[in-house]
Amino acid sequence: DAGVTQSPTHLIKTRGQQVTLRCSPKSGHDTVSWYQQALGQGPQFIFQYYEEEERQRGNFPDRFSGHQFPNYSSELNVNALLLGDSALYLCASSLGLGQAYNEQFFGPGTRLTVL
């Protein structure tokens, strides 16, 4: 059973560019959450998708957007990249909406470097 997978593993972009990160949830999971982990920090919640809709959003600007597909996979898009967007982006999947006791499983992350 494949866990949460993310692509690409690493990515280098320049300021002002746009980037798309991809996540496939663990088999059977229908909820995807995205987190940003800057160097030396804990992960910060970006947003969460369920039934192809954004259900909750953290304190991130509109440059950060996402999408969830019918197969529950998800994309994170970041427009007009800033140097401060350099971070490890983690995707987490879980089952069901509002079910905290269902563990969130994290993927290995995508390391984004903005030059």
Next chain:
Amino acid sequence: AQSVTQPDIHITVSEGASLELRCNYSYGATPYLFWYVQSPGQGLQLLLKYFSGDTLVQGIKGFEAEFKRSQSSFNLRKPSVHWSDAAEYFCAVARRTTSGTYKYIFGTGTRLKVLA
């Protein structure tokens, strides 16, 4: 505002020594609490979690944590540290949002170094 505090940024212990990593949270309701470990360049691995019931929780790799409501703490412990335990450790709390979902709030992490 809800937060998670990990007071120790770095901790160094000798192999075979005991370990305690501190975590304090602020949350009005009964918290759902987690400890994760992250090796360099890797994702997060769940060590253990607390939802309710017994306040002493056993996890993987010989770790345990104790929930103390009176102290708003959820400290992680291990009786004998192995060199392979060197990593970064994150405490997290699941917070219910206005839309009925849950999001995780993480502490800033504690980096553990193990001396041979």
